[in-house]
Amino acid sequence: MADLTTTFLGITTPNPFWLASAPPTDKEYNVRRAFEAGWGGVVWKTLGEDGSPVVNVNGPRYGAVWGADRRLLALNNIELITDRPLQTNLDEIARVKKDYPDRAIIVSLMVPCTEESWKAILPRVAETGADGIELNFGCPHGMSERGMGSAVGQVPEYIEMVTRWCKENYDKPVIVKLTPNITDIRYPARAAKAGGADAVSLINTVSSITSVDLDDFCPEPAIDGKGSHGGLCGPAVKPMALNMVAEISRDAETAGLPISGIGGVTTWRDAAEFMALGAGNVQVCTAAMTYGFKVVQEMISGLGDWMDRKGYARTEEFIGKAVPNVTDWQYLNLNFVTKARIDQESCIKCGRCYAACEDTSHQAIWMKEGRVFEVNDAECVACNLCVNVCPVEDCITMERLPAGQTDPRTGQVVSDDYANWTMHPNNPAAQAAE
Amino acid sequence: MAHTIRTPGIVAGRLEKDVLAENFSDLHPPLDAHEAHVAADRCYFCHDAPCITACPTEIDIPLFIRQIATDTPLAAGKTILEQNILGGMCARVCPTETLCEEACVRELAEGKPVEIGRLQRFATDALMAHGPQPFSRAAATGKSVAVVGAGPAGLACAHRLAMHGHDVTIYEKRDKPGGLNEYGIASYKTVNDFAQAEIDWLLDIGGIDIRYGRALGRDVTLEQLSDAHDAVFLGIGKPGVNRLGGFDLDGIRPAVDFIADLRQSDDLATLPVGRHVVVIGGGMTAVDAAVQSKLLGAESVTIVYRRAQADMPASRYEQDLAASNGVNLMFNAQPVSASGAGAVESVTFEYTADNGTGLKGTGEKFDLPADQVFLAIGQVLEGAPEDLSREGAALATDPHHRTSLANVWAGGDCSATGEDLTVTAVAQGRDAAEAIHKSLMGEGGPTNG
Ligand SMILES: Cc1cc2nc3c(=O)[nH]c(=O)nc-3n(C[C@H](O)[C@H](O)[C@H](O)COP(=O)(O)OP(=O)(O)OC[C@H]3O[C@@H](n4cnc5c(N)ncnc54)[C@H](O)[C@@H]3O)c2cc1C
Ligand SMILES: Cc1cc2nc3c(=O)[nH]c(=O)nc-3n(C[C@H](O)[C@H](O)[C@H](O)COP(=O)(O)O)c2cc1C
Ligand code: SF4
Ligand code: SF4
Ligand code: SF4
Numbered sequence: 001m002a003d004l005t006t007t008f009l010g011i012t013t014p015n016p017f018w019l020a021s022a023p024p025t026d027k028e029y030n031v032r033r034a035f036e037a038g039w040g041g042v043v044w045k046t047l048g049e050d051g052s053p054v055v056n057v058n059g060p061r062y063g064a065v066w067g068a069d070r071r072l073l074a075l076n077n078i079e080l081i082t083d084r085p086l087q088t089n090l091d092e093i094a095r096v097k098k099d100y101p102d103r104a105i106i107v108s109l110m111v112p113c114t115e116e117s118w119k120a121i122l123p124r125v126a127e128t129g130a131d132g133i134e135l136n137f138g139c140p141h142g143m144s145e146r147g148m149g150s151a152v153g154q155v156p157e158y159i160e161m162v163t164r165w166c167k168e169n170y171d172k173p174v175i176v177k178l179t180p181n182i183t184d185i186r187y188p189a190r191a192a193k194a195g196g197a198d199a200v201s202l203i204n205t206v207s208s209i210t211s212v213d214l215d216d217f218c219p220e221p222a223i224d225g226k227g228s229h230g231g232l233c234g235p236a237v238k239p240m241a242l243n244m245v246a247e248i249s250r251d252a253e254t255a256g257l258p259i260s261g262i263g264g265v266t267t268w269r270d271a272a273e274f275m276a277l278g279a280g281n282v283q284v285c286t287a288a289m290t291y292g293f294k295v296v297q298e299m300i301s302g303l304g305d306w307m308d309r310k311g312y313a314r315t316e317e318f319i320g321k322a323v324p325n326v327t328d329w330q331y332l333n334l335n336f337v338t339k340a341r342i343d344q345e346s347c348i349k350c351g352r353c354y355a356a357c358e359d360t361s362h363q364a365i366w367m368k369e370g371r372v373f374e375v376n377d378a379e380c381v382a383c384n385l386c387v388n389v390c391p392v393e394d395c396i397t398m399e400r401l402p403a404g405q406t407d408p409r410t411g412q413v414v415s416d417d418y419a420n421w422t423m424h425p426n427n428p429a430a431q432a433a434e
Numbered sequence: 435m436a437h438t439i440r441t442p443g444i445v446a447g448r449l450e451k452d453v454l455a456e457n458f459s460d461l462h463p464p465l466d467a468h469e470a471h472v473a474a475d476r477c478y479f480c481h482d483a484p485c486i487t488a489c490p491t492e493i494d495i496p497l498f499i500r501q502i503a504t505d506t507p508l509a510a511g512k513t514i515l516e517q518n519i520l521g522g523m524c525a526r527v528c529p530t531e532t533l534c535e536e537a538c539v540r541e542l543a544e545g546k547p548v549e550i551g552r553l554q555r556f557a558t559d560a561l562m563a564h565g566p567q568p569f570s571r572a573a574a575t576g577k578s579v580a581v582v583g584a585g586p587a588g589l590a591c592a593h594r595l596a597m598h599g600h601d602v603t604i605y606e607k608r609d610k611p612g613g614l615n616e617y618g619i620a621s622y623k624t625v626n627d628f629a630q631a632e633i634d635w636l637l638d639i640g641g642i643d644i645r646y647g648r649a650l651g652r653d654v655t656l657e658q659l660s661d662a663h664d665a666v667f668l669g670i671g672k673p674g675v676n677r678l679g680g681f682d683l684d685g686i687r688p689a690v691d692f693i694a695d696l697r698q699s700d701d702l703a704t705l706p707v708g709r710h711v712v713v714i715g716g717g718m719t720a721v722d723a724a725v726q727s728k729l730l731g732a733e734s735v736t737i738v739y740r741r742a743q744a745d746m747p748a749s750r751y752e753q754d755l756a757a758s759n760g761v762n763l764m765f766n767a768q769p770v771s772a773s774g775a776g777a778v779e780s781v782t783f784e785y786t787a788d789n790g791t792g793l794k795g796t797g798e799k800f801d802l803p804a805d806q807v808f809l810a811i812g813q814v815l816e817g818a819p820e821d822l823s824r825e826g827a828a829l830a831t832d833p834h835h836r837t838s839l840a841n842v843w844a845g846g847d848c849s850a851t852g853e854d855l856t857v858t859a860v861a862q863g864r865d866a867a868e869a870i871h872k873s874l875m876g877e878g879g880p881t882n883g
Contacts, residue, residue, distance in 0.1 A: 070468075352480065
């Protein structure tokens, strides 16, 4: 049986599933129950500076995107950081940590962008015995209007500066949580590293409007007839989060910087994908908010099951394993020629592949007598659209043309040499190099 | 309670009122909005969808389902009714398991088709609850058409003609419209007097005048109709029934008569039914008579069909419906005689076999006790003018539903191309109306003669 014990920044937890800083980790009551349910660690709901706590709206704070049967595909929120007094949170953190020494407690922090503010809070956090801190440079709503959250996360120089203050005034690991609301995630990650961060965590929520009420002409969630953008999370943001994690993993400047993967982790498989792209562990928020703490049981059993099947004894054995295979377009092998193949046995004759290819792709599928759908190799460019729209799994597959065979579309003989765009005759740069 | 299921003879009130009410409630309760969403999401929006081809009225099923999925059930309703003005009734009574849902690719994929019928009901119910029909009349053409019979074929024809601006007069033998929608379809498929509500809604288009109690051949002749109108459409169904020689004891009657009584009853507790009921036949009528007898409180109900189960015209779904209601199904047995002192007491059957030379009795016989026997061995054309050509026992028509007379069209059960289905009657009534319209407005169309 695979061992899920995972060590991240020297903090060892029984599994790589941590709860992200959010309502699930808002107070002692939740966190104790989360640990009882099996979560490996938590990042406590973000604390702000001492004094009067922030206030949240008193109307609805979430919007949503649903699939059929109201499956929650994405959640959007306009919640701020904790609205409970600082000392209450710190006392609770200390108590819980004492009772759960084998679980991680990371304290998420967001205070104004001045050194005094950080110097004031860090020693108080250190006293709790928590395992580390996470700097919330990600919150895209409310706090950013006050010069915090993503307002910091969008300016690499601020990230570096605040990270450095924290490293100078706190002994344990410092994780920098990144906002996805920027054009190139590598810049804030590089800044965090330059400031001495022990790790980055990503992504925080994506600025979003989930829907507009077409009666009131107001974005949801509506607060007295008005709405403001919120932060999107849940299954819909996973693809963006995966890409950002991969970008940091394979960037020469940040390669090796530990990453805590966040964004739409809903099942064990999502977690395994983040980890394959270099995340040392994952954090979960929406899945827990949708299904409750118990979801971690499926994540634990699923990851263990997969590791057993694959023969991985420990999580380190597959963390980062996909990173070498993430490359730039220009290095993709142009001699890899495939054609769509329709398995007539499993085809249910819906014609979706035909409609997609005929109307929007390359007119490469024939609809023959009796609703028999066949691929015309002379037109198929192997785009994969038919595979993606076919409702039957594995009914359409891509088959590689063996070397030596002629591609009926191009009339050229397939070669098994590797050849990419940088070497292609149509590429002016390639020709210039010759 | 005066009677129970074990009271001998044919009596009323075998079951308590609330049990009867429960027994005759909606067979397929309507989908609520969320259920409709979930059901609609299963549709793949197929290209050149096979379900459309399988629908005799060719409703654009993927389109209306997508309209439901995107919260526009009224648009969905319109998509349906444009093709099939009795789409609400068809949603309830179509044997979808042998039509659209059989062709649905998800039936092939997983044996569970998209619930097209129930989704169709969701959309048409929404549209009808919303208010008046979305169709209106074109400018008056000054032409007038006689429609004989206010069943599904006649109503569909009349509505389409009215849309085109023609004036329509319907001649209906009975004193109520609807044909078998009103007198034939099983109660639990069309609860709350849906048939009449739908017709009221349909007639709202205007331009359709119905004369009740006017039978072709009895009160009016084809010549009179031809003289008074520019064209005639016959949608008279099959008003007659096949009889069985020697089966004339009290307690023996055509299943359709029993069903008509049942459909017209205001209080099912007053409707008599036998303790032991035997139904002879193998179609939808046999199943409906049997199931409804059972639901009324008959102790035992047996359908006896002369051929093998695989040959039974009632679909497998209908057979299962009968079986799950406690009806016994017997195959390969033909009726020989009925016996009893005055009223029927038992029926003698002979087993049959078909060894490739046609169905024959095997000589082996058995008796079934019966206080009541329903004959469901087919309906026949009756009352159609003799000078119209026949194909078999029904009216011969060309592909545009024109009969052997140039100004007379026919569709539905009375036509040789009818399929004894409501939806086919609607399709043929509609298509005949289009053909009549073309002919009246001089837009080609072959003129017979
Ligand atoms: C018991 C039973 C159950 C059925 N269940 C189903 C079902 O579940 N689903 C399904 O799809 N189909 C079912 N059918 C078949 C369906 O009802 C018919 O196919 C359909 O009603 C045919 O429509 P129509 O307009 O051709 O004829 P009808 O519905 O028979 O209408 C004919 C009309 O013409 C009138 N008429 C007859 N003679 C004259 C005359 N001489 N002059 C003036 N008017 C006349 C009649 O009174 C009647 O109103 C069932 C049939 C029966 C008998
Ligand atoms: C209601 C809500 C409140 C959140 N509050 C915080 C917060 O205080 N601090 C923080 O760093 N992230 C906060 N987040 C972001 C989450 O920690 C996480 O980064 C994001 O939801 C993506 O993960 P998920 O897809 O698993 O939900 C919040 C998210 C939600 C839904
Ligand atoms: S891979 Fe693309 S081009 Fe080829 S058949 Fe499929 S959709 Fe058409
Ligand atoms: S999309 Fe798939 S199932 Fe549908 S016709 Fe094409 S190959 Fe067959
Ligand atoms: S066949 Fe089934 S899945 Fe395809 S369009 Fe029709 S209802 Fe939808």
